[in-house]
Amino acid sequence: MKGKKKSRENWGSRLGFIMATAGFSIGLGNIWRFSYVAGHNGGGAFLLIYLLIIAVIGIPIFLAETGLGRKVQTGIITGLRQLTRKGSPWVLFIGWLGILAAGLIMSYYLMIMGWIFAYIFKVGLGTFNGATTEQIAKIYEDLVSNPLAVIGYTLIPTLIIGLIVSRGVKNGIEKFVKISMPILLIMLILLAIYSLSLPGSMDGVVWYLKPDFSVITPKTFLEALGQVFFSLGIGLAGAFTYGSYLDPQNSDLVKDSVWVISFDTTIAFLSGLVIFPALFAFQIAPDSGPGLLFLTIPNILDKMPGGTIFGMMFFILVIIAAITTAVGLIETVSANTAELLNLKRKTSVWLWLGVMFILAIPSILSHGPWAHIELFSKNIFELIDYVSGNILLVLSGLFISLYVVFKWKFQNFQHDINIGATSIKITAISKPVIQFVIPIAILIILVSGLL
Structure with a gap:
C-alpha cells in the first residue's frame, strides 16, 4: 500500500483543488436540478430549508468524506478496507453505495447533457427567434421525445468527458475548471440581472425568497437534504476521491471546503434568481419539472439584445459546468476500478463511459x-433520479455520519480534519452536533420523507 500512496497524483495547487471540487459540486445539480426541485417544493420554503441543511449537515458531512479521502490517499473502496476490513458494513454502505449512486446519476446525467448540446445548436441556428412560450415548449417536447436525436447528442459529451478524465488530475481536470468556473459565475450574474429586469419578474422573486410555511411537508425536508447531498457531491464517493489527491499534511481542508461549499451555494442561489423571476414574467408554472431550464432560458434569450450569441455562451457554460461534475463522477468509478482491478486509467475511464x-x-x-x-x-428517468438523489445519497450520508460517531470518534475526527488548518478549525463546540444532531436529523428526514 505504501508504494501506491507514493505514486498517488496530487493537485497542482490549492486553487486547483478548490476549483476542481467546486466544479464537481457545481453542475446540473445547481443549475438544472435545484430549480426544478425548488419549483416542486414551494420556492422560498425549500430555499430556507436547503440553506439550513447546508449549514448544519452539509458542511460537516462534506468535511468528513473529503477528510477520509485525504487521510487514506486511495479510492474509497481500498481506503475504507484499510480503515476497517474487507466486507465491512462501512465499505458497503459508504463505498459501494456511493459508487452505485454515482453510476445511476451519471446514467441520466449524460442524457441531460445531450439535451444541452442540442440547445447549443438550436440557439445558434435561431430556432427560438420569435417563438412564443407555447412554441418553445413544443420544441423541447419534440427534442426529448426523439430518442435517436438525443442518443446522437449524448455521444458528444461522452467523448469529451473521456478525453478530459483520461488525461489525469493536473493536466485534465484541474486545467479545465480553473478557467470555466469563474466564467460561469459571471454569466449567471449577468443573466440574473437581466431576468430581474423583466416585467412581472418581482412576483417570481417574492415566490423564491419569501417562505410559505404552509407548503412544507416531510417530503420537502427529504428533497432538500437529497438536493444538498446531490449538489455538494456528498455520498457519491466523489468528495472522497478528490480529497484523496490532497497533500495529507499541507492542505487546509476546512477553509478550502468552506470556499467550495460557498461557491456551490452561490451558483445554486443565482440559478434560482435567473429561473424564477423569468418564469413569472413569462407565466410558466414553477413546478414544470425537469424541463424548467429548457423552457425558461429560450424565453429570456428571445427578448434580450444579442440573445443568440448570449444564449450559445450560456448553454456552452452550462455544459462546461455539467462536464465538471460528470468528470468527477467518472473519475470516482474509474479510479476505484483501476485500483481494484489494476487497470490503466484510460482503460478504466473508457470502459465505464461505455x-x-x-x-x-x-x-x-x-x-x-x-x-x-x-x-x-x-417514469424510468424520474425513478432513477428519485432513488439515487433522495434515497441512496441520503443513506450514504447517514452512514458517513455514523462512521464519524462510532468508528472515527469525534476526537480523532477533529484532529485529522484540523491538520493543516489555519484560521478555521473544528472545535469541541461542534461535538454534540456531529455526534447526535446530524445522524438523528438525517434518519428522521429520511424515514418521515419516505413514509
Whole structure:
C-alpha cells in the first residue's frame, strides 16, 4: 500500500483543488436540478430549508468524506478496507453505495447533457427567434421525445468527458475548471440581472425568497437534504476521491471546503434568481419539472439584445459546468476500478463511459417510446433520479455520519480534519452536533420523507 500512496497524483495547487471540487459540486445539480426541485417544493420554503441543511449537515458531512479521502490517499473502496476490513458494513454502505449512486446519476446525467448540446445548436441556428412560450415548449417536447436525436447528442459529451478524465488530475481536470468556473459565475450574474429586469419578474422573486410555511411537508425536508447531498457531491464517493489527491499534511481542508461549499451555494442561489423571476414574467408554472431550464432560458434569450450569441455562451457554460461534475463522477468509478482491478486509467475511464452510455438509453427512451412505463407513478428517468438523489445519497450520508460517531470518534475526527488548518478549525463546540444532531436529523428526514 505504501508504494501506491507514493505514486498517488496530487493537485497542482490549492486553487486547483478548490476549483476542481467546486466544479464537481457545481453542475446540473445547481443549475438544472435545484430549480426544478425548488419549483416542486414551494420556492422560498425549500430555499430556507436547503440553506439550513447546508449549514448544519452539509458542511460537516462534506468535511468528513473529503477528510477520509485525504487521510487514506486511495479510492474509497481500498481506503475504507484499510480503515476497517474487507466486507465491512462501512465499505458497503459508504463505498459501494456511493459508487452505485454515482453510476445511476451519471446514467441520466449524460442524457441531460445531450439535451444541452442540442440547445447549443438550436440557439445558434435561431430556432427560438420569435417563438412564443407555447412554441418553445413544443420544441423541447419534440427534442426529448426523439430518442435517436438525443442518443446522437449524448455521444458528444461522452467523448469529451473521456478525453478530459483520461488525461489525469493536473493536466485534465484541474486545467479545465480553473478557467470555466469563474466564467460561469459571471454569466449567471449577468443573466440574473437581466431576468430581474423583466416585467412581472418581482412576483417570481417574492415566490423564491419569501417562505410559505404552509407548503412544507416531510417530503420537502427529504428533497432538500437529497438536493444538498446531490449538489455538494456528498455520498457519491466523489468528495472522497478528490480529497484523496490532497497533500495529507499541507492542505487546509476546512477553509478550502468552506470556499467550495460557498461557491456551490452561490451558483445554486443565482440559478434560482435567473429561473424564477423569468418564469413569472413569462407565466410558466414553477413546478414544470425537469424541463424548467429548457423552457425558461429560450424565453429570456428571445427578448434580450444579442440573445443568440448570449444564449450559445450560456448553454456552452452550462455544459462546461455539467462536464465538471460528470468528470468527477467518472473519475470516482474509474479510479476505484483501476485500483481494484489494476487497470490503466484510460482503460478504466473508457470502459465505464461505455457502460454509462448504454445505461443512459432507458432514461432517454422514457421520454419517448417508453413514456408509458411507470413504477411508483414515475417514469424510468424520474425513478432513477428519485432513488439515487433522495434515497441512496441520503443513506450514504447517514452512514458517513455514523462512521464519524462510532468508528472515527469525534476526537480523532477533529484532529485529522484540523491538520493543516489555519484560521478555521473544528472545535469541541461542534461535538454534540456531529455526534447526535446530524445522524438523528438525517434518519428522521429520511424515514418521515419516505413514509
